[in-house]
Amino acid sequence: MIEKLNVRKSEGRVVRRIVTIVTLAILLIVLVVGVSGFFYVKSAMKPIDPEATAEIEVEIPMGSGITIISSILEEKKVIKDARVFKYYTKFKNATNFQAGNYVMTQAMTFDEIIESLKTGKVYREPLFTLTIPEGLTLEQISKIVEKHTNYTAEQFMEKVTNKEFIQNMMGTFPDLITEEVFNENIRFALEGYLYPATYSFYEENPSLDDIIKMMISQTNDIVVEYSALLQEKEMTPHQLLTFASLLEEEATAQTDRATIASVFYNRLDADMPLQTDPTVLYALGSHKERVLYEDLEVDNPYNTYKNPGLPPGPIANAGKVSIESALSPTDTDYLYFLADKEGNNHFAKTYDEHLKNIDQYLQQ
Template identity: 60%
Template sequence: MENETKKDIMFKKMKSKKKEVKLVRKIVLIITFLVIIIGGIAGLVIYNYVESALQPLDPNSEETITVDIPIGSGLDNISSALEKSGIIKDAKIFKYYAKFNNESQFQAGEYSLTKSMTLDEIIESLKTGKVYREPVFALTIPEGLTLEQIGQVIEKKTKHSADDFFSLVTSEEFVDRMMVKYPNVLGPEIKGENVRYALEGYLFPATYPFFEENPSIETIVDMMLSNTDKVVTSYVDILQAEEKSVHWLLTFASLLEEEATAQTDRATIASVFYNRIEDGMPLQTDPTVLYAKGTHKDRVLFEDLEFDNPYNTYQNPGLPPGPIANAGKSSIEATLDPSNTDYFYFLADKEGTNHFSKTYDEHLQKIDEFLK
């Protein structure tokens, strides 16, 4: 009995050991299987990430982004600058891609790149010192245009109608979204009580390249607002020091844009407006009357000056409620850096040359001399 008992015990131990071995094998198999599955998933995730990083970051983007590549920049610095600027997804992948393709000898400079560019296009641009992509078409928005006039330009150059453009730029929902996207430019003043159109004067005049045949109206407008944001940002410190807003800047500059007939006149006309405002005189600028009436004509009549509207600077002191057109960089800079003069009056003769006066009597004499 005692021997049988020992055998039973040994048998039980052997049986228990076999179970443990089987269990260990099962655990090892399960762990191995999980490692393979996890490794496969991780590999797939890594593969998808790398593949996406080799593609354009945003194939539909038309926004141009300025990237500065300093002299002496190596591939590491260039890759980091591209990622930081939002042109590429991953700096390391761009660096390895360039090395794998034996790309080097990149040129320093300031590049206007887009998120829709491929890595090869970006590399080619950095090697040649110029943007490699050719736009499908370019849209030129001149200085001094109102929203309605910009709509007409867009209608001629694209498949979009002026009415559709105007519906978008005057949509409260769209304006609100743009205010969130460009808070440094589109402040609460654009929704002032007497402001006619919130985005009037905020679509920067320039030539815009497009790399698709039919960009949406929103894409077009967003590019213009983005450009305004870039231009105005460089003057933020000056505005803050003067305790002035972007709305004030673009409103003032729009008057110069409409009044100036020569590039050199802007700073002098700005001095006239500053002198008048400081002296408590109305600006009395004819373009505000035409904007108030919503008409375009060569000559403003005396009866027009009596038109009751917040934009009429003959009837209201100071600047109008908002811009009356889109101002270019020259007018913006003249607003911030006017000439130092004692002029209070100016007029344009029949050839468009401006003549400035310090007194009203002198102004009347010039009217007789140049306009009669």
């Protein structure tokens, strides 16, 4: 029995030694991998050759997101690792990269590359530009495209309403375009997804796919920038663009969009209809200087006088200010607002206060 106990003790010591050795080995491997990873990332963030002077021509195609851009830069040997550059740009919240043809060198730092891509310092002037203002619908955008390209407004609308094209865009921008765009009652799936900006083109006849993709890519870059806030508010990109489009359409030159956003949020929290006139106009499919009482009765899912909550989808494209306001509204108790004849907004907490504002600012 004593011999057996001694054997067991001996076996126990061996087992403990093995466990200790294995544990130390694993810790050593983790440490080596961690240190190696740290030095690899640190190295990848440095210029490939600080003394390099040779010029490298880099073409960034229209519609390129940061993943594609990073891959191109690595392929052209401007950077060492596409993944490191990609995560660096996200850490720096760098967006709004412009398509075009660039001249770069291996001596450029990450920040210099980012600045170049953001400012669009290209060695070739664009052949033409498209300026898409804030607050436009797809149908209005189609007329701008028709004016500056060889495509008709009808061709543009056929493309943005083509289900195969929309699904293709969903695959390209999965974090932006989801199945929500196919929800019931949505008029146009991509309404509000084409970002308002000035777009430069470096070929004479870019494809319609590329033109539209470029605008969607810009929206994607903007929305991704606020992904943390979206998660915090438990809001989807579709809901964000829908909410922001209401602010964009209600906006005047003097308006405080963040305060208007607070009114909409307060109404939603109180189960009150949003009752915003631009949704009525979108429901009517027409543009009027003044919404009549009879217009408020239109039976349409987009009419926020008749239907609670947000409309099925965006009613126009929204700029960055409206998107930011939708995510960071002012903290108020306001439930009503109106714009006077000069475009100044007046807010009220109660309906009686709102009626007084109507008498004071609109009944003159």
